[in-house]
Amino acid sequence: MLAALLMLVSALSCRAWYTRPAASAPVGRGAISGARASRFGEGVSLFVGSKGLSIGTPVPEGSPTATAVPNAPGAVTVMRVPILMYHYIRLYRDPRDRLGQDLSVTPENFIKQVEWLTSHGFHSVTLRTVVESWKKGRPLPEKAVVLTFDDGYEDVYTAAFPVLKARGLVGVVFAVSGFVGRSGYATAQQLGILQQEGWEIGAHTVHHLDLTGLDPFSLQHEVGGSAADLTELLGQRPVSFAYPSGRWNRTVEGAVAAAGFEAAVTTQWGIAIKGQDILALPRLRVRGSTSIQAFEAILTPATH
Numbered sequence: 268m269l270a271a272l273l274m275l276v277s278a279l280s281c282r283a284w285y286t287r288p289a290a291s292a293p294v295g296r297g298a299i300s301g302a303r304a305s306r307f308g309e310g311v312s313l314f315v316g317s318k319g320l321s322i323g324t325p326v327p328e329g330s331p332t333a334t335a336v337p338n339a340p341g342a343v344t345v346m347r348v349p350i351l352m353y354h355y356i357r358l359y360r361d362p363r364d365r366l367g368q369d370l371s372v373t374p375e376n377f378i379k380q381v382e383w384l385t386s387h388g389f390h391s392v393t394l395r396t397v398v399e400s401w402k403k404g405r406p407l408p409e410k411a412v413v414l415t416f417d418d419g420y421e422d423v424y425t426a427a428f429p430v431l432k433a434r435g436l437v438g439v440v441f442a443v444s445g446f447v448g449r450s451g452y453a454t455a456q457q458l459g460i461l462q463q464e465g466w467e468i469g470a471h472t473v474h475h476l477d478l479t480g481l482d483p484f485s486l487q488h489e490v491g492g493s494a495a496d497l498t499e500l501l502g503q504r505p506v507s508f509a510y511p512s513g514r515w516n517r518t519v520e521g522a523v524a525a526a527g528f529e530a531a532v533t534t535q536w537g538i539a540i541k542g543q544d545i546l547a548l549p550r551l552r553v554r555g556s557t558s559i560q561a562f563e564a565i566l567t568p569a570t571h
């Protein structure tokens with residue numbers, strides 16, 4: 268009895284990547300109050316708290332593959348999905364542009380990171396797939412990961428796409444619809460190819476403005492307009508949205524919901540968990556300075 272109790276405590280204290288039957292999941296936005304509070308600046312520890320609020324099925328330490336609990340024959344419900352955030356994949360060494368360097372992961376480092384993911388059993392999925400799983404109970408790979416690329420720079424097509432395609436992986440581009448085809452940005456044709464190859468093209472407004480400072484008309488234009496633009500360009504309505512610079516509030520979120528988006532991501536740090544506000548999912552930012560050791564550390568909470 269004591270041994271069983273100790274095992275349970277050990278399993279709970281480990282940040283287990285675990286799953287549970289969908290029926291026991293909190294449903295609806297903000298069902299986990301800890302997750303809602305996390306939107307306002309608290310760190311990753313809150314997500315551990317959120318997990319603690321969820322009565323789940325912890326996975327014993329050292330069993331990273333035992334991560335899924337059958338929900339129905341052939342289907343699993345993955346409760347925690349790391350969403351990685353990238354911007355540029357490029358070699359960039361302008362010492363005067365520290366922000367640009369921070370946003371730029373070298374192709375060499377990107378390959379190492381992707382190889383780490385595949386060698387550790389991760390399977391890339393789109394946010395659309397996560398939404399379908401979390402809302403409709405469709406299955407996800409046991410160790411699902413989402414690779415997002417903000418702003419729709421050209422190198423997502425020239426640098427990231429070949430690396431992922433060679434390994435059978437896909438990503439999500441958050442395109443700024445008014446910048447598509449501009450110098451340095453992917454063209455509509457390139458985005459179309461990515462979409463055909465299984466990538467998801469999500470929206471990131473029309474002009475990359477801070478949405479929290481806009482009047483209602485401009486807000487609607489930036490959010491709804493980006494959905495309309497991408498629908499016209501790509502023939503498919505986007506389901507996911509990324510807030511520029513992670514800036515959002517209730518009004519902005521309302522506009523995103525009103526425009527028909529089913530998921531939205533912030534720049535808040537954390538692993539996305541089913542039951543959180545699906546229009547304010549946290550992400551894990553990969554920086555230019557992120558070493559492979561740091562990358563491993565970022566994803567370790569998702570594997571243990």
Ligand SMILES: [Zn+2]
Pocket residue numbers: 417418471475511512
């Ligand atoms: Zn952006």
